[in-house]
Amino acid sequence: MNRVRNSRVVASIAVVSILLLLLLLPFGDAAPAAAATGGGTGGCTRSCGNIDIPYPFGVEPGCYHAAGFDLTCDRSHRPPKLFLGGGAVQVLEISVPNATVRINSSSIMDFGVDDGGGGRRTVNTTWGVSFPYYLSEKTNMLLAEGCYIQVDLRGGVQNNLVGSCTAICPSDDKGSAIARSTACTGIGCCQIGIVLGYSHYNIQVHFLDSTLPSNSASIYMVDGVFSYSPGPPELFDIETTQAVTLDWVISNSTCPVDGPASECLSARSSCSYPATNAGHGGYICECVDGSQGNPYVLDGCQVIEPREHVGGFTCYGTCQNFSGNLYCQCPKGTYGDPFTQDGCNKIKNSLVITDLSIELGVYGGIWLLILALGGPFVIRKLKSHKVRKTKEKFFKQNHGLLLQQLISRNVDIGGRMMITLEELEKATNNFDRARVIGGGGHGIVFKGILDLHVVAIKKSKIVVQKEISEFINEVVVLSQVNHRNVVKLLGCCLETEVPLLVYEFISNGTLYQHLHVEGPISLPWDDRMRIAMEVARALSYLHSATSMPVFHRDIKSSNILLDDSLVAKVSDFGASRYIPIDKTGITTAVQGTIGYLDPEYYYTGRLTDKSDVFSFGVLLVELLTRKKPFVYRTDDGDGLVSHFVSLLIEGKLVELIDPQIIEDEDGEIYEVAILAAMCTKLRREDRPTMREAEMRLENLLVKKNQIPCIMAPRGYNEHNTLVHCMSIEKVNKEASRQYTMEDEIILSATYPR
Structure with missing residues (x-):
């Protein structure tokens, strides 16, 4: 009878065990966990691989605080990897108490220079992140490895000098290179401490020894822990992938003076400023003294109580805080009285093996074998069903x-x-x-x-x-x-x-890559004029020949692709908008690239076809000068467009024009320069349409290839094609009439100094 009773007990225990095992089986790479109160709705993913994702960060919409705190969990990796935003920068660690994020950082520059002992000896590049992140001032540094180089690090709106260092590779009297030390102290490697935490930095590398026929260097941004192995000067041994620590703020404003900050949701939290924020503003939330946890969620900051205050008794076990209530219990693997010293005893393993334990082991083994064989099949079916449902959900969600x-x-x-x-x-x-x-x-x-x-x-x-x-x-x-x-x-x-x-797929790169090459020789003038006309044709077509006008909003040289025959292809319509035919424009959030952006669109938010015309005019200036509009600044702080127009008015435009095209052109430079000035007028009403710009460039190409230039205001050739010809005096007069001193002041103010 006892044998029968024990068998029934074993069967019951086995069934319960199966149900528990099914519930505990892993489903997917990371099971979503419900977000804390105030930290997004339930079902938010709170881990990716071995990295926790605390609020205000999150993966799904509604699970993070605002743009900038959105993450991507790429489960195609094993284990899954976490990335910022759309997935370009890998996240290694997130700390809410420290308000930091550690990310992977590959080398900023890794290049060689070989100019025969002369010529270009300076290289520029940039490093930056977007709000709410800033390079941490606590642990980061810039490392430069190379021979006879000086590196300058600048940052901030004023392009302030943050630091500078020099690396040399000395040789003894016999010409043998001196071995580098184990520290990065100036022999083959130098470092710059980050004392101002900006979001963007400009980095300039100067090659000091002009007698060397070639040189090379590598630049890295790393935090306090990095791998460096000294070796011969020609071998660079810093690992190509390092970690960088970023500070973040929950808001870029100041703490409210008339009440708590809206982001600090916990009752025991307060608004405060980062310990080091000399290069940036903004504030964070933190738990007040005597508590710890996450201040960005309700009840996230919990009281830390000494063990002797638990219920008025001394707790010699483990003190646990559950929703503000303290409990004292014996540590895991022990039993007894936690309020008595040495009152918790270890649980001893029983050496008595009963018939019940034997039967439990046998039945348990059988059920585990069944689960091991059938479990993978069930899991694959569940995963397949989940993937199909997710695809259907997104398909409906995306209309x-x-x-x-x-x-x-x-x-x-x-x-x-x-x-x-x-x-x-x-x-x-x-x-x-x-x-x-x-x-x-x-x-x-x-x-x-x-x-x-x-x-x-x-x-x-x-x-x-x-x-x-x-x-x-x-x-x-x-x-x-x-x-x-x-x-x-x-x-x-x-x-x-x-x-x-x-x-x-367009295989030959961008106009930016072909135009801004190292050395004095770039695209020939004939190719630049033809590419400009092809871009004008494309924009004119988008503005006036499609069923609904399409405004691109981000015309720049890096968005112009070139095929194997250098034919231009306008690309990247991620910011484009279509406009109903019965409307001349719309008011929308401003998008574009600084340096190419229409100032009137920037201030009013009203998008029209003339916004693309302004960006096209900046592109013409870039083709004429081979200068980069988004980084160019004069000693007076003027941007490329305002400096270009000033020199055009003064008749000194040759000082800014690319010397290469002066030798190639046949008198078209001033015609194109006037068109660029007209396209970049401050008032959109004064700019031509893209169709007019296209016709003017076509006339220049017809004149260049088929007929000589006749010095007349305008006329028609034998093919009945409109021809524009102007003298130098007329160029200066036309440009002066287009820009007043007031326009110059307003235009200068639209570009940050």
């Missing part, structure tokens, strides 16, 4: 049904417009990081092979849900754009949180 309806109504859109996530994962080897070919303000671009064609797949940053409908309409509009100077949109995938766009 995929709306896009299907629009495609069915418009026969001009190809049936291949809708592409599945499975196809894109196969095309990119599951979005392998080695397939990344570019990135920018709007997302990351992967190279892939789809239907035996090489394509570029753009993974955009998170889109606000209320703009999804407009995004779908823009996809429909851009899918109908068919122009030889516009990168063709081939399709899109709506089965991810952020829609993926598929474009034709």
